[in-house]
Amino acid sequence: MTNPLTDPRFANNRSLIASICCAAVCGIVFGLSMPLVSLRLEGMTSSGLIVGLNGAAAAFSTLVMAPIVPRLLSLVPGRVLIVVSLLCAGALHALFPVFETVPAWFVLRFVMGSFMTVVFVVSETWINQIATPMRRATILGVYGTVLSGGFGVGAFLFGQLGTSGDAGFYAGGLIFLIGALPIILLQGPAAQAPGKDEASPTAILNAARLAPAAIGAALAFGALETVLFSMAPVYGDRLLLSDAGISMVAMAAAAGALAFQIPLGWIADKTDRREALKWIATTAAITPLAIWAVGDYLPGMMLLFFIQAGVASGLYTVGLALVGERFSGGAIAAANAAFIFAYGTGSLFGPPASGIAMDGLGPHGLMIVMAMIAAIYAALVWVRAAPTDADS
Template sequence: MQEKSLTMLADAPLTPTERRRSLIAVIACISVVGMGLGVSIPLLALLMERSGVPASLIGLNTAMPALATFVFTPFIPGLLRRVPAIAFLLGCIAVSAIAMPAYYLFPSIWLWFFIRFVNGLALTGLFVVSEFWINTLADEKNRGRLIGIYGTVLSCGFASGPILLFLVGTEGMAPFAVIACVIAAAALPLLLFGRGLAPRVTERPTRSFASFFIAAPAATLAGLVYGATETDIFNMLPVYGVRIGMTEQTAAFVLSIFAAGNILCQIPIGLWADRADRRFVLLVCALIGLLGTIAIPFVAHSIWLFAPTLFLFGGVVVGLYTVGLTLLGERFRGADLASANAAFVMMYSIGALIGPPLSGAAMDLWDPHGLIVAMGGLCGLYVLIAGWRYFTAPRIRPAP
């Protein structure tokens, strides 16, 4: 028997001050977590490399958070019916903060698999609930803009992580202690601004978890395509660049250009999505993602051509994530929205898991342009799905 009702404070009339406090709480929280991630990912990779860990084991260890996401996301909506969102987020922050010194105290690659998996569970909870919170605060006039701001601030936090790593170094306990403190600091905006304003779920979703992939295929698969594309860019594009003749420094530098596009274009795309048919925006993002992928071999010989191409590609393809989340918020409410957000994060995680292995296998078959075939093939399939949904799904009038 279903419980009586769904109570969500974000659906109640909030004063402008309460709405600002709520937005500050959730966006500041996730941006600080992003900074902690931006430090920890390269730190762990560097330490494993320094210890002589084989590249295959480094790759498997790096995949643990994605595996944790795949395992944990179906259970998050149910947990939110039993645990208040603020308490849930604070618990996730505590687990993630404690995990950092645990890496230092237990310097074994095999124990790191377990620690990274548990840390991945906590990070999954943080991302799913924060995105659910943002979607509940938004309305159809500003949903794309708010999600664009959320994504931009998160990307800025993630991008600033390596700068912090440069300042604290990679030796001894210091970097782990600093990262733990940074992640723990994410609790402050929740306690100062978010208490009493987080969404509450008190009923079961009306749909099964798997049904969201059928009910909203364009929105949910946008997460998968972006997860695979982003992971391919950061993991495989430097390898591609070196194999076509770039220096290692240039191949690494182009990642900053892709990240800059991510940061600067999310808000404009979100604003566009608030004023246009969001399925059309999603289709355009997918088309430019396909064209950008195909263009890479033709412009990569010149940094002056490659840089603007990669900036535009990175800026527009991130719209798959921004607009995909926006479409879910437009379509679902309450417990269904919590489940839809969880499904979206799971699809992103699946994309991150399958992208690099597929691209790596393709590069083995056609070195190095198999990467372009793999990425382009995935984007091309998604263009067909996004186009099918745009031309056949019922039209939703954009907010005035």
């Protein structure tokens, strides 16, 4: 009887499961810690500005850390990098109630975000290197679905643990520690280290230049995802929806992010990834206008938010698969760093832009911004996918 934990035939599967476990761990802790830290900060400061800036510290850590990860991966084995990053992030998460001051929480949020960026870049590089080309987008769809599902699990844990005590902080730290076990125990092919030239900042810039459609997908998704999930409650409130209605819209969006990623990945694998990105981006540009049209009609809002969140999630899945298609070996590390950097950029600047639009144009300014973000990216991929462009 074969043992799947040691049989060489299952080595690739073990590595894939280990890397996908990284998404589960990060998703759970994100879903738990985001409301936990925000609400505790609100109680400490009564300042929405401080809460928002603390969230931006996590996004900023992505921009700082992502370009450094390929160099780290060229010096330290990928498994070691992930395990050390998970252990450090776990320790930092447990330190929030120990150092309960606003400056300390900014430092902790930034440094913890830096370690989580290492986990994302290395794990996604790892998947892209060992996934078979014919199934790459589908496997990444599983990765994205697990990440989204982790958010839901984390949100459920937050609901159970609440903010009155410190259990949520210690639980998040423990989840990070447990997340290191699959990386240690499930042995298989390791992430291929980039060479010196492949790990340089120039290589990261070149990746963005050589594959703008792939890297641009992360930029668009980062902006759309954070705008959707951070500003949709405000949108519902300004349309005078009840708290229950706002919650139902948020749940519909979360369900869309869960439901669409694997099917869109499968379609991209069976057809053409650039072609899939064209239609994903086009749909993501049209749907916000439809949301605007239905106004405060709750069933219509729920259906369209379900579609918008689901379709937008395909930008990340298929864009990341396109990275694996365009690059190979150690070069994927630099391309994936560019991908994560682009995601961080979008997530940093998307919410302020939508907030300004909502203040100036009313609630539907949010839909205008979302439509514009997706439309600009759609224009890029339609041009890059044109038959006359050999470097699409």
